[in-house]
Amino acid sequence: MKLITWNIQRGRGPGQACSLDRVVSDLRCIADADVLCFQEVSSGFSDLAGCDGRNQFAGLAQRLPGYTPVAGLATDVLDEDGGGRRLFGNMIFSRYPVRQVFRHALPWPAHPGVMSMQRIALEATLDTPLGPLRLATTHLEYFSPAQRTAQVERLRDLHLEASLQARAMPGGSAGDGPFSPVPRPAPVLLAGDFNFVPGSSDHGLMLAPFGDSVAPFCDAWEVANAGVAHAPTVCVRDPQPFTFDFVFASADLADRVRAMAVCDAIDGPDHQPVLVELA
Structure with a gap:
């Protein structure tokens, strides 16, 4: 299984021009990925x-036939000028069957005087050659550390909830409409732009253990590249590049992580694509 996660920043490239054709072309040069996670997809802005x-939600779907597109809107507001909608959020594209989708609004506590926006985690349950797993992609707050920490805590709560649900025998049967049970597996990959750096308090919080024998998150880079410092994913051509983009795997999936690399040859937005391979 090959997964690429990328904050495409609306498809920005050299000279600031946005091009989804370039995004898709770059992706195909990296790998024939089975699953794609995008952040900063827009419409109306x-x-x-x-x-x-x-x-761009429709534009990416048109350019990626063979995948099931799943969209998650963090922003959905009226365009006061044109009367349409202004949309902003994340997308998942999967070649594997998508069994179930969740769109989790993340906390947005008040932080007076600080620019911020609503954030979400988009989650899909996939049937993969590795077995059923949950895949989630997110983009956490940049300007407000307090909001970002609250969002990390919520991501942990969601994993705890799903892990405990995976152990429970669901009620209902196949003929019960929306009550029909859909298995929610415990193993999870969580990918995206987290707006924190390796070794930060938020990074440490993400990796903290759980009670109830729930598998904690592991940093997939540290699993695949033991002892090697994180490769930078942001502003890689600047004098001081840094890492904001991660893939976290639950510990019950970590032994399937075979490789992880930052695709730093792509000349696109500030963020570079990240490729993870599992087997």
């Missing part, structure tokens, strides 16, 4: 640098 306001 013609005021963002290089963005023409087109619906």
Whole structure:
């Protein structure tokens, strides 16, 4: 299983122009990925640098046939000028069957005077050659450390909840409409732009143990590249590049992580794609 996660920043490239064609072309140069996780997909935001306001959720789906597209909107507001909707969020694309989807609104506690926005975690249960697993992608708050920490805590709560649900025998049967049980596996991959750096308090919180014998998160980079410092994922051509983009695997999935690399040859937005391989 090959997974690419990428904050595409609306498809920004050299000169700020946004191009989904370039995004898809770059992806195909990296790997024939089975699963894709995107952050910063937009529609209606013609005021963002290089963005023409087109619906990128639909545009990416059109350019990626053979995948099931799953969209998660963090922002869904009225366009006061045009009367349409302004949308912003994440997407998952999967070649594997998508059994169930969750769209989790993450905490957004008040932080006076600090610019911020609603954030979400988009989760899908996939049938993969490794067995059923949960895949989630997220983009945490950048400007407010307090909000970001609250969001990390919520991601941990969601994993705890799902892990305990995986042990429970669901009620209902196949003929019970929305009550029909869909198994929710405990193993999970959590990918995205976390807006914290390795070794930070939020990074440590993400890796903290759980009670109830729940498998903790492992940093997939540290699993695949033991003893090697995280490769930078942001501003890799600047004098001081850094890492914001991670893949976390639950410990019951960590032994399947075979490789993880930052695709630093792509000349696109500030963030580089990250490739993870499991077997």
